[in-house]
Amino acid sequence: MYLPEGIDINNLIEDLRLYSWSASEILLKYCNFIKNKKNNNDFIKNKEDNEPVTLADVSVNNFIIENLQKKYTSNEWDILSEETTNVKSKKKIINWLWILDPLDGTKDFIQRTGNYAMHLALNYRNKPVIGFVLIPERNELWIANGDQVWCENKNGTSKNHTLSNIRDIEKMTVVTSKNHRNEELHNLIKNIGFKRSLLMGSIGCKVASILRGEADIFISLSLPGKSAPKDWDFAAPEAILKQAGGAITTLDNKELIYGQEDFRQEGLIIASNNRQNHGRICMEIEKIVKRTHISLY
Numbered sequence: 001m002y003l004p005e006g007i008d009i010n011n012l013i014e015d016l017r018l019y020s021w022s023a024s025e026i027l028l029k030y031c032n033f034i035k036n037k038k039n040n041n042d043f044i045k046n047k048e049d050n051e052p053v054t055l056a057d058v059s060v061n062n063f064i065i066e067n068l069q070k071k072y073t074s075n076e077w078d079i080l081s082e083e084t085t086n087v088k089s090k091k092k093i094i095n096w097l098w099i100l101d102p103l104d105g106t107k108d109f110i111q112r113t114g115n116y117a118m119h120l121a122l123n124y125r126n127k128p129v130i131g132f133v134l135i136p137e138r139n140e141l142w143i144a145n146g147d148q149v150w151c152e153n154k155n156g157t158s159k160n161h162t163l164s165n166i167r168d169i170e171k172m173t174v175v176t177s178k179n180h181r182n183e184e185l186h187n188l189i190k191n192i193g194f195k196r197s198l199l200m201g202s203i204g205c206k207v208a209s210i211l212r213g214e215a216d217i218f219i220s221l222s223l224p225g226k227s228a229p230k231d232w233d234f235a236a237p238e239a240i241l242k243q244a245g246g247a248i249t250t251l252d253n254k255e256l257i258y259g260q261e262d263f264r265q266e267g268l269i270i271a272s273n274n275r276q277n278h279g280r281i282c283m284e285i286e287k288i289v290k291r292t293h294i295s296l297y
Contacts, residue, residue: 004075013145019067021154023060023118024136029054048064056241060102082232097123101232112289121235126258133204148188149244161211161244163273169284171195172216175206183296185221191292207237210273219272229264247278
């Protein structure tokens with residue numbers, strides 16, 4: 001895979017592995033802090049959009065960024081992070097951009113469900129090419145190196161993804177948001193008639209459930225004027241799912257566009273277990289949306 005001059009892919013992946021497992025230790029430490037502390041007011045704050053942020057978010061954010069900048073000082077790549085959004089979205093192509101979500105699924109982290117993750121992706125010209133999704137509570141690190149995908153634990157034991165071979169939508173298990181649901185999404189899932197539904201926080205955890213074969217499809221729906229996922233929610237999960245053979249697109253089977261205004265990923269987004277079958281799934285869902293008059297706008 002093409003990388004900036006002087007960067008070796010194997011060395012880069014190894015560095016990111018080490019950073020990720022250190023981040024895991026930070027997140028688990030703070031999670032234990034929450035479990036054992038009755039009053040978390042000093043640990044949890046609300047941002048301007050009323051979304052919670054914890055000291056865990058900030059600590060992991062600073063750790064990853066400081067290590068990237070220290071080790072790769074001569075490279076001309078920018079860093080976009082949920083907690084330090086220094087890159088401006090100008091709808092322009094940026095050659096190399098790190099996209100970091102230090103704690104995806106903050107509400108689940110606070111609720112101690114275990115469904116939280118760290119996302120780190122490297123985008124080339126607004127397309128994710130390297131992706132790391134760390135799930136500390138499961139001792140899992142999913143890695144996409146631009147060519148292949150695997151999962152490993154902290155001891156270095158690795159395993160491959162096990163995407164299911166289910167292709168019919170009515171036989172699929174859908175995974176969707178636990179904390180960001182809306183009536184339109186509820187109605188859509190009900191009308192599609194999936195075999196089973198799973199509720200889960202963190203987009204990284206949802207995509208990992210597809211990679212393990214526990215779920216077959218993930219649907220995200222955000223409406224204009226409401227809260228929406230951002231680039232840092234999708235970049236790393238997209239890298240690992242697509243390189244494993246799955247797909248993630250908008251309802252009309254178009255690739256996600258990164259670097260848009262406020263980095264928002266609005267509308268209906270579908271991730272599924274097979275790229276060859278994905279277009280047909282999108283068409284079936286689109287027909288259901290039209291037939292049942294579910295509003296996406």
